[in-house]
Amino acid sequence: MRIYQLDSKSENHTVKKPVSKFRGFWEGIWASRRRPFVYGVAIILIIGFIAYQFFGPLSPKGIRDDAITALETGNATELCNLASPTELKRLNITPAKVKTYLDQTLWSEGFPKGVAKLKFMQNPSYKMVWEIHWVGDQSDPDKPHWGMWIEEINLPGEGWKLQLSDMMRDTCAWKLGYGNDQQGKLWRDICKELDIPGIFEQTGKYDYFKR
Numbered sequence: 001m002r003i004y005q006l007d008s009k010s011e012n013h014t015v016k017k018p019v020s021k022f023r024g025f026w027e028g029i030w031a032s033r034r035r036p037f038v039y040g041v042a043i044i045l046i047i048g049f050i051a052y053q054f055f056g057p058l059s060p061k062g063i064r065d066d067a068i069t070a071l072e073t074g075n076a077t078e079l080c081n082l083a084s085p086t087e088l089k090r091l092n093i094t095p096a097k098v099k100t101y102l103d104q105t106l107w108s109e110g111f112p113k114g115v116a117k118l119k120f121m122q123n124p125s126y127k128m129v130w131e132i133h134w135v136g137d138q139s140d141p142d143k144p145h146w147g148m149w150i151e152e153i154n155l156p157g158e159g160w161k162l163q164l165s166d167m168m169r170d171t172c173a174w175k176l177g178y179g180n181d182q183q184g185k186l187w188r189d190i191c192k193e194l195d196i197p198g199i200f201e202q203t204g205k206y207d208y209f210k211r
Contacts, residue, residue: 058082060128060152060160067150067162068132072112076102083164084155087200091165097194098168104190106148106171117147127202128152128160134174148174153204165199 058066063082070078076099080088087093106112117133131147148170151163172187188209191197198208 058160063152063160063162064128064130064150067167068115071102071106072114074099074102074107074111079162079164079167082162084158084161084200086155086158087161087164090206091196091198091200093164093196097196098164100194101168101190101196102171105168105175105186108175119147121149126154126204151202155204163200163202165196166202169199 066078067082069075070082077095079098080093080095083093112134114135115132116135117131119131121129121131123129129149129151131149133147149167151166151170152160153163154160168191169187172190191199192209198206201207
């Protein structure tokens, strides 16, 4: 069924043009007493959308960007905020411990001075991994030629979270090089000194150190 507008200037009220159902519906609402209600619903939806953008859960890219900023500014507290509360509790991780750890690895010669290269690594749907090359880490022959990884996992009931302990291990790899036996030893030794008993692995499982 179509709704037609009549030409008021014509004595015979001839048909001028068809009006769509959609337009007729909204024009009816606009002219009715429901207008304040429509305004109210629209305002609520807009406020809800804005609130979700600012206070809702971060997207994987948002977590990645916040983690990079925290690594570049020495913000260990923010790194913990991006991680799963379960990981922090099970591995006894605190901002103070993260700072102490990174002071001996990634931050040992100062904070990174920006990202030179960022590469997305293909992974299962529940994982997000980015390889990062910091500015200067390729130009200095005394530093390794590998990037470090920022890994995230989509946890049931929690959403996307930074795998903090796995990233901390990777800072040793960035500092000393992948495949370096000293990297594994240094990583575990620092963790044991800080009473961090293991790691939240890439697979989403916890791996505890042997005593």
